[in-house]
Amino acid sequence: MATDETELADLLCSSCGRVTEHDVVYAGRLLLHTECHRCHHIVRYPHESLPDEYLEDLKDRVRTKPRRLLRRANRHPRRFLAGLPGAVLRQPRKMIGELRRVRRESAEERRRQDPGST
């Protein structure tokens, strides 16, 4: 799975005991889980309440957005202008993707804590 919320990293897998390529999956700036490419072992990162943490992070991202946009505009003005319409249009779809991941991940966390109920 390669989306812009997934990064690749060489990590030591606790299941197969080797350093292998892993998917590192985020929702926004929150780390959700890593998955070993070799044995598909998944390590989920514990969150108190993932939806709350995600919303907090989202608020922070929105608050600091103008500053981050300005910094990018100063650094690469041409690239910034050329990429702006696409970047703006991609935002809602990107957030929908993030929310989906947060929901999926929270459901998975609940299932593991309380295997009897679904």
Ligand SMILES: [Zn+2]
């Ligand atoms: Zn592994």
